[in-house]
Amino acid sequence: MHSHRSQPKNRWLTLIAVYKILQALLLISVGFGALRLMHRDIADVFANLVTEMRFDTDGRLISFLLDKAASVDDPMLRRITAFVFVYAALGLVEGIGLLLEKLWAEYFTAIITASFLPLEIVEILHRVTWFRLGLFAVNFAVFLYLIGHIGKTAAQRRTSRSMREPEK
Numbered sequence: 342m343h344s345h346r347s348q349p350k351n352r353w354l355t356l357i358a359v360y361k362i363l364q365a366l367l368l369i370s371v372g373f374g375a376l377r378l379m380h381r382d383i384a385d386v387f388a389n390l391v392t393e394m395r396f397d398t399d400g401r402l403i404s405f406l407l408d409k410a411a412s413v414d415d416p417m418l419r420r421i422t423a424f425v426f427v428y429a430a431l432g433l434v435e436g437i438g439l440l441l442e443k444l445w446a447e448y449f450t451a452i453i454t455a456s457f458l459p460l461e462i463v464e465i466l467h468r469v470t471w472f473r474l475g476l477f478a479v480n481f482a483v484f485l486y487l488i489g490h491i492g493k494t495a496a497q498r499r500t501s502r503s504m505r506e507p508e509k
Contacts, residue, residue, distance in 0.1 A: 351442060354490070357483050358439035361450065365432030372425040375418050383418075384411040444494065451487040454480050 378386060387410040388398075396403050431453060438446020461477040 351490075353486055354439050354442055354447070357450065357486070358436045360436075360479070360483070361432045361439065362436035365429040365436060368425050368429035368432065372422050372429065375422045375425065378413075379415055379418055383413040386410075444491075447487050447491050447494075451484060451491065454484045454487070458484065 384407060387407060391398055391403055391407070398404070398407075435446060435450040435453060439450060458477070458480060461473065461480065465473045465477060
């Protein structure tokens with residue numbers, strides 16, 4: 342039995358993996374929360390929450406949210422829950438693949454992350470908040486890092502492959 346020394350783990354890939362897994366866990370909890378609201382009057386649930394939290398029920402935001410909550414029904418909750426669980430599953434696949442430092446996970450995460458950047462830009466253009474700006478900045482940084490890492494890894498593979506091939 343012989344031991345071989347493996348390369349040290351890539352700290353940035355590990356950090357991105359943890360970010361994706363935590364994001365997925367948050368989405369799973371949101372999905373279960375949405376499931377708990379099935380067959381309930383969402384407007385009543387929200388109104389009770391507003392009362393318990395002692396929010397001003399005459400405020401424009403609370404009135405707007407109460408109005409929107411009244412339009413949420415079981416079919417809409419099912420769609421929201423399905424989307425949230427699918428997105429969470431993608432996040433878990435990304436995170437676990439990155440933890441295992443799989444090349445496919447780097448490509449997959451770069452593609453998924455890039456696909457959501459335009460939506461985040463639209464959200465920022467709709468209404469600028471620090472949270473939206475921060476989320477966009479983190480996701481854009483993740484995308485840029487992965488693209489750079491994938492390129493560097495591909496160049497290293499080409500170099501090592503050319504060193505192993507005999508000259509003709």
